[in-house]
Amino acid sequence: MPINHEPLFDVLSQYDIKVVSIRNESYKDKKGVWWIQTPDEYKILKKISNSEDTFKYILSAAEHLRKNGVNIPAVYKTKDGKDYVNINGTCYVLYEAVEGKNPSYNSPEDFRAIVRELAGFHAASVGFSPPDNTKPKIHLGKWVEQYTEQVEDMNRFYQTELEKSENDRIGKVIIEEFPAFYERAKQAIEGLKGKEYQDWVEKVKSRGGLCHQDFAAGNLLKNPSGKIFVLDTDSITIDIPARDIRKLLNKIMKKNGKWDLEILRKFIRIYQSENPLSFSEWTVVKFDLMFPHLFLGAMNKFYYKRDKEWSFEKYLKRINEMTALEKTITPVLENFDSIVYEEINQRKD
Structure with a gap:
C-alpha cells in the first residue's frame, strides 16, 4: 500500500487524542513508523508487519518483560480499551515516545x-x-x-x-x-x-x-x-x-x-x-x-x-x-x- 493511502486518520480516530501533526519516520510497504504530535507530547504510531495472532504474542511478551522491570515504551489503549487497531487485517499500535539518545559501545x-x-x-x-x-x-x-x-x-x-x-x-x-x-x-x-x-x-x-x-x-x-x-x-x-x-x-x-x-x-x-x-x-x-x-x-x-x-x-x-x-x-x-x-x-x- 502506498504511504499516502495509509488509513492513519481512521486509526487515530480510535484513540482519545487530538492530533496536531503527523510526520513519517520510516516506511516499507508492510510496516511504518510515524511521529504523532498532540498538544501535550509526541506519540509513536507503528504499522505492524506481523499477523494479528503473532502481534498478540509480541504484546504479551512485552507486557511480561515490563512487569519484570524491563523498560519498554508503554502502549496506549484505544477508546474501547484495546491495545491496537486492526484495519483490514493490518495492525496499528500507538506507543509512548521516549526522550533520549542511543547509547554508544565506545563509552x-x-x-x-x-x-x-x-x-x-x-x-x-x-x-x-x-x-x-x-x-x-x-x-x-x-x-x-x-x-x-x-x-x-x-x-x-x-x-x-x-x-x-x-x-x-x-x-x-x-x-x-x-x-x-x-x-x-x-x-x-x-x-x-x-x-x-x-x-x-x-x-x-x-x-x-x-x-x-x-x-x-x-x-x-x-x-x-x-x-x-x-x-x-x-x-x-x-x-x-x-x-x-x-x-x-x-x-x-x-x-x-x-x-x-x-x-x-x-x-x-x-x-x-x-x-x-x-x-x-x-x-x-x-x-x-x-x-x-x-x-x-x-x-x-x-x-x-x-x-x-x-x-x-x-x-x-x-x-x-x-x-x-x-x-x-x-x-x-x-x-x-x-x-x-x-x-x-x-x-x-
Missing part, C-alpha cells in the same frame, strides 16, 4: 549499561508462556537444522562459482574464502549437536525465555536520567539467551573493526553480574560465535540481491569486510573457555 558507562540491560532482559523473560490464542515466534531447539540449511544453501552458490569458466571479483573471493568458513560452520554445528545446547533448550522449554533478536545500540534509548529503554520488540522470539548474546557481540566487534579479547572479557563479566550463565551455556555461545553468521549473511545478501539499491561494489565491500572481521575471531575462540572459566571462578571468589 565504558554505556557499554556496561547495554550489556547489563541485555542480561536483565533475559532474566526478566523467565516465566513467560505465550497465551493460547496467539501465534508465537519460536527458534528454540531449531539451530542445528537452520544453520545446516543456511550453510548448505551458500555451498550451492559456491559450487556454482566453481563450475563457471570465469568468475567476477565476488566469485573469486567466494572461491578463495568459502571452504575455510564451510569447515568452521560444520565444526560449530557439530558442537551444537552436543549436550550443552540440548540442556539449555530443555531449561528454557521448562522455565520460559525470550530473545529480542536485535538488541543493539540502535534499538536502545538512554533517557536523561540514564534509564535504558528497549525499542522495536516486533521480532521477539522464544529462544535461549545465546542468540542475543552472539548478535550483540557481533555488532560490538563490527563497530570495533575486529574481535578483541578484552572487550569480550568485559562483556562476560558484566553479563555474569546480572544473569549468570554456566560454563556449559557459555560453551553454546562459543559454538554460535564459531558459526560464520556475518560471512554467510553477506553472501546471502549478494546472491539473493536482498538490497535492490546496492551496487556490485557495495556488495563486494560488505563481503570483504565481513570476511576480514570473521578471520579476527580465531584467537577469541581459542581463548574463550579460559576467559569464561576465569570470570565464573572470579565471581565465586
Whole structure:
C-alpha cells in the first residue's frame, strides 16, 4: 500500500487524542513508523508487519518483560480499551515516545549499561508462556537444522562459482574464502549437536525465555536520567539467551573493526553480574560465535540481491569486510573457555 493511502486518520480516530501533526519516520510497504504530535507530547504510531495472532504474542511478551522491570515504551489503549487497531487485517499500535539518545559501545558507562540491560532482559523473560490464542515466534531447539540449511544453501552458490569458466571479483573471493568458513560452520554445528545446547533448550522449554533478536545500540534509548529503554520488540522470539548474546557481540566487534579479547572479557563479566550463565551455556555461545553468521549473511545478501539499491561494489565491500572481521575471531575462540572459566571462578571468589 502506498504511504499516502495509509488509513492513519481512521486509526487515530480510535484513540482519545487530538492530533496536531503527523510526520513519517520510516516506511516499507508492510510496516511504518510515524511521529504523532498532540498538544501535550509526541506519540509513536507503528504499522505492524506481523499477523494479528503473532502481534498478540509480541504484546504479551512485552507486557511480561515490563512487569519484570524491563523498560519498554508503554502502549496506549484505544477508546474501547484495546491495545491496537486492526484495519483490514493490518495492525496499528500507538506507543509512548521516549526522550533520549542511543547509547554508544565506545563509552565504558554505556557499554556496561547495554550489556547489563541485555542480561536483565533475559532474566526478566523467565516465566513467560505465550497465551493460547496467539501465534508465537519460536527458534528454540531449531539451530542445528537452520544453520545446516543456511550453510548448505551458500555451498550451492559456491559450487556454482566453481563450475563457471570465469568468475567476477565476488566469485573469486567466494572461491578463495568459502571452504575455510564451510569447515568452521560444520565444526560449530557439530558442537551444537552436543549436550550443552540440548540442556539449555530443555531449561528454557521448562522455565520460559525470550530473545529480542536485535538488541543493539540502535534499538536502545538512554533517557536523561540514564534509564535504558528497549525499542522495536516486533521480532521477539522464544529462544535461549545465546542468540542475543552472539548478535550483540557481533555488532560490538563490527563497530570495533575486529574481535578483541578484552572487550569480550568485559562483556562476560558484566553479563555474569546480572544473569549468570554456566560454563556449559557459555560453551553454546562459543559454538554460535564459531558459526560464520556475518560471512554467510553477506553472501546471502549478494546472491539473493536482498538490497535492490546496492551496487556490485557495495556488495563486494560488505563481503570483504565481513570476511576480514570473521578471520579476527580465531584467537577469541581459542581463548574463550579460559576467559569464561576465569570470570565464573572470579565471581565465586
